[in-house]
Amino acid sequence: MSILIDESTKVIVQGITGRDGSFHAKKMLEYGTKVVAGVTPGKGGHKEHDIPVYDGMAEAVKATGANTSIIFVPPVFAADAVYEAADSGVALIIIVTEGLPVHDMLKIDRYLRSKNIRYIGPNCPGLISPGKSKVGIMSADIHLKGGVGVVSRSGTLTYEVVYNMTKAGIGQSTCIGIGGDPIVGTSFIDALTLFEKDPETTAVAMIGEIGGSDEEEAAKFIATMKKPVVSFIAGRTAPPGKRMGHAGAIISGTSGTAEAKIRALNDAGVEVANTPQGIAELLAHKLTVGAAG
Amino acid sequence: MKLHEYQAKSIFRKYGIPVPDGEVALTAERAAEIAAGFTGKVVIKAQVHVGGRGKAGGVKLAEGKAEAEKTAAAILGMDLKGLTVEKVLVEKAIDIDKEYYISFAMDRAKHMAVFISSVMGGVDIEEVAKKSPESINKSYIDPFMDLKDFHIRPFLKQAGLEKEACADATKIIRNLYKIFLETDANLVEINPLVITKDKKVIAADAKMDIDDNAMYRQQEIYAMLKEELEKQPEHQAKQKGLSYIKMEGNIGCIVNGAGLSMATMDIIKLYGGEPANFLDIGGSSNPEKVKYAMQLLMSDKNVKVALFNIFGGITRCDDVARGLISAISELKVPFPIVVRLTGTNSVEAKEILKGSELIFEETMIGAAKKAVGLVAR
Structure with missing residues (x-):
């Protein structure tokens, strides 16, 4: 088991003829992901890495029975692509695109929730269930199949954490990047809920950063979980009022600081590592204790 | 991206939200000229992106051309929490009777736009939220429904405005929401929204923060910010x-x-x-x-x-x-x-x-x- 994606996941790549879409479609295919179709309006009938390209989502889903879409469409056209995916019948949409305006996201969020469609991102690296499927842009070779669920707001920071886990022999069930924007479709709590239910996952690593209150909300939820959760929070040195690269990584007034998040997590009994490498050490300890108990 | 008060107020004017008469000045001489055009007192306000400008000494009253020049000279070049004041807004002072707070903002946790109002205007809203949370009203707005009267009513009731002021305030709130949508704002805020002694409703201050991701379709606002941005x-x-x-x-x-x-x-x-x-x-x-x-x-x-x-x-x-x-x-x-x-x-x-x-x-x-x-x- 794993969460959200596995061997049976059938993926459509929206924006497959673009530079990023094409590159990552190939990489996903190489990993073994069932990339069954691509969509680019006006490019129907073409092939990209032998993957059939369609003009629209509806026909692509009809022809292939895909249940998941990953979106690489530039921000100006991305909202349209998301709505098209939502109306096509897929159950999971991953929005990799960075730069979607927040006002567009308000509507997208409302619409997708009304249709009960799960979405991840925007501004996210996607997800990987090592050994099974990769629907995202992370490099596959740093991952190892195993029992730790990883959920994060950041891309490369997650690679750093996962790299250290793998080096220490700690494998992952699913790694999911929820995205660095202020409004994202899948929250920490959503991912934690799925990991808690997943029989293959034995522990979770949560990688947060400054801005918003998703980590604080998650802390309350973790207090009710059976599985151990360890964490790292980036941005202890971030100044207030500045957007630290991610649109959502901003301390507004006095809210959204790393200190507040770490305090909330500690209060809920979650150990927070001082460095990304520290996550692997905390996990190694938890898993040994868990195995002995 | 944050707009200066004078920039936000120019947008407010375009959308029919009343603001005090005034103009921006880069020099003390120009500030004096602007002040000379008004009868009575003027307010001279530092145009920098920091909260609590008043407390830090960046907002001062002055009367007459000479005093305005002296005051503007003192504020221009001043260091406010690490930022140098390069512009001042010179406005005709208004007679304040009551002060309120209104804003439209993004609620990240709820994934919704929110109308926030308080009868405690003119002070830092974070402070109000800590000390007297009961004075704050929040109405969440479905993006497919837009702003309705029921979103506004709790504020009007709590503020206890008279009939005419009530109508004026409603119009201001509706126009503020229009600005929020049409400029892709993360925040539009009036603090304080003032009822003057002669019963006029005026936006005494104006704060706007525009979504960086939407700049591609906000060319007018980008043009407004361009000169200052390019120096950073x-x-x-x-x-x-x-x-x-x-x-x-x-x-x-x-x-x-x-x-x-x-x-x-x-x-x-x-x-x-x-x-x-x-x-x-x-x-x-x-x-x-x-x-x-x-x-x-x-x-x-x-x-x-x-x-x-x-x-x-x-x-x-x-x-x-x-x-x-x-x-x-x-x-x-x-x-x-x-x-x-x-x-x-x-x-x-x-x-x-x-x-x-x-x-x-x-x-x-x-x-x-x-x-x-x-x-x-």
Whole structure:
């Protein structure tokens, strides 16, 4: 088991003829992901890495029975692509695109929730269930199949954490990047809920950063979980009022600081590592204790 | 991106929200001329992006041309929480009877726009939220429904406005929502919304923050901000696809990815150093970007050592290495460079960098410790 994606996941790549879409479609295919179709309006009938390209989502889903879409469409056209995916019948949409305006996201969020469609991102690296499927842009070779669920707001920071886990022999069930924007479709709590239910996952690593209150909300939820959760929070040195690269990584007034998040997590009994490498050490300890108990 | 009060007020005027008569001035002489055009007192307000301008001495009353000139001269050039005042807004003073707070903002947790109002206007809303949360009303707005009367009614009731003021306030709130939508704002705020002694409803202050992601379709606002933005190194970096924020320390950081950049700064601090900047060179890693990043570090006189932390994935380490080589050969880099490269093509990268004077470290912690040690020497 794993969460959200596995061997049976059938993926459509929206924006497959673009530079990023094409590159990552190939990489996903190489990993073994069932990339069954691509969509680019006006490019129907073409092939990209032998993957059939369609003009629209509806026909692509009809022809292939895909249940998941990953979106690489530039921000100006991305909202349209998301709505098209939502109306096509897929159950999971991953929005990799960075730069979607927040006002567009308000509507997208409302619409997708009304249709009960799960979405991840925007501004996210996607997800990987090592050994099974990769629907995202992370490099596959740093991952190892195993029992730790990883959920994060950041891309490369997650690679750093996962790299250290793998080096220490700690494998992952699913790694999911929820995205660095202020409004994202899948929250920490959503991912934690799925990991808690997943029989293959034995522990979770949560990688947060400054801005918003998703980590604080998650802390309350973790207090009710059976599985151990360890964490790292980036941005202890971030100044207030500045957007630290991610649109959502901003301390507004006095809210959204790393200190507040770490305090909330500690209060809920979650150990927070001082460095990304520290996550692997905390996990190694938890898993040994868990195995002995 | 934040707008100055005078810029936000120019938008308010366009949307029919009453604001005090006034104009912006860059010199004390010009401020005096503007003041001379008004009878009675004027308010002179520093135009900088900091909260609590009044308390910090950036907002002053003056009467008559001479006093206005003196007051403006004192405010212009003033340092307000680290920012220099370059512009003042000179406005005709208004007779305040009551002060309220209204805003439209994004609620990140609820994924909705929210109308926030309070009968405690003219003070910091975060303070109000702590001390008298009962005075704050929040109405969440479905983006497919728009603003309705029921969203506004709780405020009108709590404020106890008279009939005419009630109608005026409603109109202002509706127009403010229109601005919120049409300018892609993260925040539009009037604090205080004033009822004057002659029963007029006026926006005495104006705050707007526009979504950076929407700038491509907000050309009018971008034009308004352009001149000031272009002077900022942060903005220049952004034009080149880099995300840069200057800090006060002396260890310059060049990293790929926002989260990893923040974590790199945190670890420098953890081992006793101070980061000079946040710098995310982004996903693609063309050598030109790397060279520009090095130039940015060199433009900061505080930097004593550079720390490269690259986790290759989409970013290829050999690309970064090529950029680094061209940076060292073309620029005279005056400080040592600590390099940590892991991931995609890191072996090739190390081959390219062989024989250079760079200091290599295998891990992020090792690199941070090394950089801190070099600065301490």
